[in-house]
Amino acid sequence: MYKKFKISIICILLPILFGINTMNAQLFQDSVTLNLIKRDIDCIYNMQFKDTQDILLKIKKSYPGHPVLLLLKGMQTYWKNYPLLNTNPAHVSFEEDLRQCIRLSGKNKIPAYEAEYLLTNLCARGMLLEYYNVNNLTMDVIPLVTGTYGNVRHAFGLTNSCTDLQYYTGVYNYYREAYPKANPGYKPLVFLLPSGNEKIGLKELHNAAINGIVLRAESYYLLAGIYINFENKYQQAIYYSKTLNKLYPDNSEYLALYIKNLLLLKQYDEAEKLIITSQKEIENKYFQAQLSIFQGVLKEKKYHDNNLSEQYYQSGISKLSSFGTYGNECIAYGYFGLSRISEIKKDMNASKNFRDKALKLATFKKINFDK
DSSP states (O other): OHHHHHHHHHHHTGGGGGGSOGGGOSGGGOHHHHHHHHHHHHHHHTTOHHHHHHHHHHHHHHOTTOTHHHHHHHHHHHHHTSSOOTTSTHHHHHHHHHHHHHHHHHTOOOGGGHHHHHHHHHHHHHHHHHHHHHTTOHHHHHHHHHHHHHHHHHGGGGTTSOGGGHHHHHHHHHHHHHHHHHSGGGHHHHTTSOOOOHHHHHHHHHHHHHHOSSOHHHHHHHHHHIIIIISOOHHHHHHHHHHHHHHOTTOHHHHHHHHHHHHHTTOHHHHHHHHHHHHHHOOOHHHHHHHHHHHHHHHHHTSOOHHHHHHHHHHHHHHHGGGGGGGHHHHHHHHHHHHHHHHHTTOHHHHHHHHHHHHHHOSSTTOSOOO
16 A cells, blocks of 8 residues: 555656756756757647657757657657557557666766756656556566655755746645545555645646646646546636646547536536547547547436437446556446436446446546536
């Protein structure tokens, strides 16, 4: 359990690399290269992978041995194959790039570059830990966590570097307090850690979203997730999910978050427009599977067509089953829906069975579309 808590904290640290103050950095003193990195990240998040190749070549020309190149390649592989499963051959290059990034980052002995290489190291470790954890590769998680925790602690002194790093301090301040409340089993594991402050954490994350340079996507995404899953304040979440979709309209994961947020707010007309449009334009199978569940919610709640809704829920559950842990939360929405429909049909045994399945899969059990 302690291991899983450390994994969740480390994975949250993934994007902090690019928020560091350039004063004590090698690569980030170069404004031209810094702008190239920003462009590359934006292209990756917006699924414009053809554009990233030329950008990486330009960065490599100026900094041929810098581990940030391997990190950017790993990020591209991750999003190009999202959700990245261990059955996908792309996982081989993904792991190799990030492990080489970790090795190169760890070789830096120049004090002036320490923060830059330390954070590159943490980013690569965070991406790998997220991949291993979601794919239930426990034996790969354990040794990586063992060598990562000390580096994470060493990074605490960098949190005042710039506005972008308020993402990092915001994450700690909020989750240090909110996570044990939502998951009481973790309370004995965090009492030795310095206290946080949820309100301050949210303010810091908001500031990183509004004023940050490169961390805006991560900040918007995290804030939307916090307000939906932890705070259950869907109206406050919509600002962040909608803005994120505007910034990266071709990112299917961000679009799915926005559609879910609209459905939770019962803004069915707007959600339906996005579902219809994206069904034709986005081919990602994982996203299309999620859309089946969202269609089920729409047919059930807007049109009160339980027969058609049931078909969509069953179809979505079937499609999502091939995506492992990635699909669990959305599958749970399908089971919650089937439970409601079974109850209407007076089949209470089926209703209970479906709800039990939903509760087993759902991390955030209040997000069920019951109301």
